[in-house]
Amino acid sequence: MFYVYVLQSLKDKRFYIGFSADLKKRVKDHNEGRVVSTKNRRPLDLIYYEAYKFEQQARKQELFYKTGQGRRVLKTRLTGNEILGK
Numbered sequence: 001m002f003y004v005y006v007l008q009s010l011k012d013k014r015f016y017i018g019f020s021a022d023l024k025k026r027v028k029d030h031n032e033g034r035v036v037s038t039k040n041r042r043p044l045d046l047i048y049y050e051a052y053k054f055e056q057q058a059r060k061q062e063l064f065y066k067t068g069q070g071r072r073v074l075k076t077r078l079t080g081n082e083i084l085g086k
Contacts, residue, residue: 002058004065005049006074009041016044017074019062023049048078 003023007016007030016038020026027046033039052058064070 002052002055003049004052004058004062006047006065006078007038007044008047009038010043010045011041014041015047015074016041017062017065019058021055048074 001021003020003026005018005020005023005027007018007027008014009016016030018026018030023046027044029035030038030044031042033042038044050058050061052061065074
């Protein structure tokens with residue numbers, strides 16, 4: 001399986017969108033400071049993920065979520081989540 005995931009920084013409340021074939025390991029890497037883009041934003045919570053059978057589908061969805069329209073779709077899906085302050 002391949003995963004598209006959303007992490008939220010507990011430090012600055014901002015989101016990070018990523019892709020991985022090993023979700024548990026990747027989240028651990030983020031929280032242990034081994035990912036440059038999130039190293040200074042720790043700790044991070046996994047707040048959302050989607051699983052895909054094919055890598056190409058997951059990568060395409062990750063890229064979509066990183067667009068303005070994709071972020072709006074994610075926000076709609078996450079509405080009501082207390083982490084978002086709703």
